Amino acid sequence: MCRWCARRRYELAPAAASLTLTSLSWAHHLGGVGLGEHLAYGGVTAAATAATVLALKNKHKTFATAAGSAAAVVGDTWIGASLGPSVPSLIATGLVIGGAYVPYMRWLTRERQARLKLSVDAAKAGVGVEPLGTGTHTxxxxxxxxxxxxxxxxxxxxxxxxxxxxxxxxxxxxxxxxxxxxxxxxxxxxxxxxxxxxxxxxxxxxxxxxxxxxxxxxxxxxxxxETDPLAKTLAWPGPSTATCQEPAVLGMDAFGQPVLVELLYNHVLIGGASDNGKSSLQSVLIAYVAACEDAEAVLIDLKPGAVELGPWGPCALALADTPAKALHTLEWVWAEVQRRGEYMRDLGAKQGKPVKKWIPGEHGPALFVFIDELAELMRQLPGAAKLLESILQVARFTGITLVCATQSPSNRVFGGNTDGRQQYQVRIGLGAKESTTANLIFGPGAYGDGWCLDELEGPGYFLRWDRNHQVPVVSRAFFMTDDEIGAATHRYARADTVEGREHPQDVPDPDDDPTPPTPTPPTPSGPGGGRPVLRAVPTFPDGSPIADERHLALWKAIEEAGQEGITIDALVALGLPEFNARSSVNGPMSQWRNKGWVVEAGKKGRAMKFRLAPRPAMPQQQTAAAAASAEEETAACPATL
Missing domain, CATH: 3.30.980 (Threonyl-tRNA Synthetase; Chain A, domain 2)
Known part of the structure; x- marks a missing residue:
């Protein structure tokens, strides 16, 4: 009753409280009050009175008011319980109510003034606020x-x-x-x-x-x-599924719920500042793919030594750690997209109904392409931007998914032609120092909607956006130690790299120093294919690979001219990509002439012709070593089928 009055009618609160206690004391009188109850009432009244005197003596105004009020209320209740419904009891109740209203009216006046000001401010803002004590929500x-x-x-x-x-x-x-x-x-x-x-x-x-x-x-x-479920580092619990048709578990959110990500058919963009856990989060996803029997991983890491994704090489279909290998890997992925599309078309014609989506396990394994530092890949391979855009746009239905990590996910990362971020159905943002990073990852205006990456507390914390999760919720990713990565790599290594691929039940540790059997290369067969063979990597005379497709096309045009040579105007007339003017051709030609790779071959009219300089002969031992090196590089990475 007191609570109802406090919310509905503030003026009635003291009277309602006193009358309620008086009514209860009368009920107590009707039930009989013994000596023990009288002693209890008297003891509490005396104690409250003594506390009031002590508080007044020590000038504790608040405590004195509370103790005095308690003494008056208990004394009124004692009178009601002793005399029952009577005039003395009503007089005592009236005195208590009157005494309570003396301080209460002062508080009520201040409250009404504050409420009036609040109502005026609310009216200016267009919000309706009901008067004090009359509304259901004050x-x-x-x-x-x-x-x-x-x-x-x-x-x-x-x-x-x-x-x-x-x-x-x-x-x-x-x-x-x-x-x-x-x-x-x-x-x-x-x-x-x-x-x-x-x-x-x-x-x-x-x-x-x-x-x-x-x-x-x-x-x-x-x-x-009150207790933060993300305060401690979350240990990786191990693989949670044996098929990529079930979601991956990245970690835990602030509500204590697991963070599930539908990886199949959804490209993933991972962004954030350095040292905030991008590579660790990728390791969790790679471990998920490695544990799936119907999925294969392809890794591209251009950091020197492939220190981030390199340890997962035995579990992957391919590991590209140089620009040339990365370009050939992306070309192979694009060829695989086309091959799978043709396979699905033929399968649909055979079954009499169209096949519009690649189903892992039924049509072949799903393919997950992990790219670490996407911006670095675009800097070293600017010609791969269009190829990457094509894969992002059309590869999903063939069961091929890109998982890209970068520190600067702007449209420049995708070549500056289109904003490839629109193709990522799952976006994960880790900690960043600047608020603009959130808008680069999640889209314009994301920071104002609560996607505040600069407020994340440390490595592993992230925000996740996808079709089913469009409200920012702080989460934290699992952390895999180096020992756990090594154990997972050994357990899920491909059969053509180490002893075998055991999955997914727990298995005993292998014997010390086991003797590995001679690996048998797989035979490409079925819709899933196998590990294809790389073509020879084109190189300059000094042995460095020709990674840029534009320079490769220009180099081949000069090479095809032979000893006769070719003029600058003739090279421009070929219509090579981005070499449609003399100024664009003169740049690489000047560099190659200074290095002695291109020499003059006479004149055609008034124009000078150029040809490739003959390559110096190599000793037989060096030639054999170079051939062995090329063969070893060819076996390490897939290329165009």
Whole structure:
């Protein structure tokens, strides 16, 4: 009854409390009051009176008021229990009520003045606030202490009450609520998120506050974590599935739920600053692919030594660690897209119904291409941008998925022609120092919607976006130690690289120093194919690979001219990519002439002709060593079928 009066009619609160206790004391009188109850009433009254005198003596005003009120209330209850419904009892109740209203009226006056100011501010913002004591939601008192603190904190920060607080629920880590904010530029969820520290201080409750934009434009998700499930490093629990048709488990979110990612048919973009866990997160995904019986991994890592993805080489169909291998690998992937498309067309014609999607296990293994530092790949292979765009646009239906990690996911990374980010159905953002990184990964305006990567606390923390998760929720990825990576690599290594591929049940550790059998190269067969053989890598006279497709086309045009040579104008007339003017051809030609790779071959009219300089003869031993090196490089990476 007191709570109802406090929310409905503030003026009646002291009278309602006193009358309620008096009624209960009369009920106690009717049931009989013994000597023990009288002693209890008297003891409590005496103790409260003594506490009041002591507080007044020590000038503790608040404590004196509380103790005096307790003494008056207990004394009134004692009189009601002793005399029952009578005039003395009513007189005592009236005196208590009158005494309570002396301080209460002063508080009520201040509250009405503050409420009036709040109503004026709300009216200016277009939010309806009902008068004090007459509405179901006063804007300052909620249905629970958490709701009350939250509503009062928002009023203190925005000077305008929230429209509504709904879906407040307690979890095993704290509590969560959805707040409907009033309309206005300064009351948008993005503005509140930017002032998270101030709101946390206003709430004044223990725990960690996290804010996010809700499903509606004016909704704010407020989460208070009394215990943080992400505070400790999350150990990798091991593979969770044996098929890529089930989602991968990346880690745990702030609500203690596993983070599931549908990897099949969904390209993945992983972005964030260095040393924030991109490679570790990729390791979790590679381990997922390695454990799947219906999937194969292809790795591209142009860091010197392939230090990030190189350890997973035994589990992969191919590992490209040089620009030439990377280019040939992407060409092979594109050829595989075309081959699978033709296979599905022929299979549909044979079955009498179209086959529109590659099903792993039925048509062949799914292919997951992991690229570490996509920006570095584009810098070293600018000609691969269009090839990568084509794979992103049309490869999904053939069961081929790209998983790309980069520190700068802008359209320049994709060659500057189109924004390839639109093709990534799953985007994962790790910690970053600048707010603009969130907009580069998740799209324009993402930072204002709560995708704040600069607020993530350390390595492994990330935000995930896909079709089913469009509200930012802080998560943390599993961490794989070097020993766990080594054990997983040994366990799921391909049969043509080490002893075997055991999956997925636990197996005993192998004997020390086992004798590996002689590997038998697989025979390409069936729709899934096998490891194809690389063609020879074209090189300059100094042995360096010709990785740029444009330079390779220009070099071949001069080579095909033979000893007769070819003029600059004739090279321009061939219409080679990006060599449609003399100025564009003169650049590489000058470099090659300075290095002695291209020499003059006479004149044609007034124009000078050029040809390739003859390559110096190599000793037989060096030739054999070079052939062995080329053969070893050929066996390490796939190329165009």
């Amino acid at each position: 804007g300052l008192t909620g249905a629970s202490p958490e709701e009350t603190r939250l509503m009062q904190a928002l009023v203190a920060m925005l000077s305008i009450p929230a429209v509504d607080v709904t879906a407040l629920e307690h979890t095993r880590f704290g509590w969560r609520a959805v707040v409907t904010l009033p309309a206005g530029r300064d009351t948008a969820p993005s503005k509140v998120i930017a002032r998270r520290e101030q709101l946390a201080a206003n709430i004044g409750m223990p725990g960690k506050l996290r804010l996010a934009k809700g499903e509606a434009d004016n909704e704010l998700v407020v989460c208070m974590y």
